[in-house]
Amino acid sequence: xxxxxxxxxxxxxxxxxxxxxxxxxxxxxxxxxxxxxxxxxxxxxxxxxxxxxxxxxxxxxxxxxxxxxxxxxxxxxxxxxxxxxxxxxxxxxxxxxxxxxxxxxxxxxxxxxxxxxxxxxxxxxxxxxxxxxxxxxxxxxxxxxxxxxxxxxxxxxxxxxxxxxxxxxxxxxxxxxx
Numbered sequence: 001x002x003x004x005x006x007x008x009x010x011x012x013x014x015x016x017x018x019x020x021x022x023x024x025x026x027x028x029x030x031x032x033x034x035x036x037x038x039x040x041x042x043x044x045x046x047x048x049x050x051x052x053x054x055x056x057x058x059x060x061x062x063x064x065x066x067x068x069x070x071x072x073x074x075x076x077x078x079x080x081x082x083x084x085x086x087x088x089x090x091x092x093x094x095x096x097x098x099x100x101x102x103x104x105x106x107x108x109x110x111x112x113x114x115x116x117x118x119x120x121x122x123x124x125x126x127x128x129x130x131x132x133x134x135x136x137x138x139x140x141x142x143x144x145x146x147x148x149x150x151x152x153x154x155x156x157x158x159x160x161x162x163x164x165x166x167x168x169x170x171x172x173x174x175x176x177x178x
Contacts, residue, residue: 004055006100008107011050011063016040018060019052026090035088035174036065044068044172048115049084051108053091053100062091062100064108069121071142072167079141081165083119083155084112085175105132113158120156121169129154141166 011019016037023033039045044067053062065088072080086108091100109132112120121137122129123146134154137144144153145168 006053006055006061006095006103008051008053008104010048010111011052015052015060019050019063022060022063022092023088023090025092026096027088032088032090036063038174039065039067039172042067042172042174044085044174046084049108049111051104051111053095053104053107061095062089062104064089064101064104066108066112066117066120067172069172070170071119071121071165079164079166081118083121083142083165083169084117085169085171086120086122087124087175102131109156109158113160116160117158118161119158119165122154122156123148123152124154126151126154129156132156137169143168145169145171 019036020033023036024030046066046068049066051064052060055061066084066086069083069085071083089101089105109120122134134156136150137153137155138150140155142155146153
């Protein structure tokens with residue numbers, strides 16, 4: 001039996017085509033891949049928080065992206081401030097159900113914690129994201145712009161979390177219409 005070593009690292013600009021291939025293979029259409037490309041050109045892009053998983057040959061097999069998100073009032077007043085959006089997350093089909101998604105999400109969350117971020121928001125399966133500590137956003141007075149059951153719009157307070165930001169999440173422009 002051959003054992004393959006998988007590692008994570010910050011995505012480099014040269015990884016963009018390989019990351020796009022992972023998203024194109026993981027999803028039924030180009031929406032997620034196009035979203036990542038659009039976010040790269042947006043002020044919400046935080047290069048150190050785009051994380052890839054690579055196999056022992058250096059092939060990109062997974063990706064998790066955290067981008068800037070505004071929560072609450074636009075002026076950063078009472079309750080308002082910056083947070084992060086976790087999306088999208090993709091794993092090449094041949095690597096799915098092998099822990100690669102969890103590995104790359106944990107690496108991205110760790111990178112966010114290391115730079116002092118406070119809060120991460122995700123729209124997704126509570127059973128999957130609950131393993132990382134995500135809980136319904138309403139518990140932290142955070143709301144989303146999406147019509148989804150409360151359990152699916154979630155937040156993860158990081159070590160620097162101080163009770164804020166609170167309020168309505170405003171996603172960067174590339175998320176509109178996705």
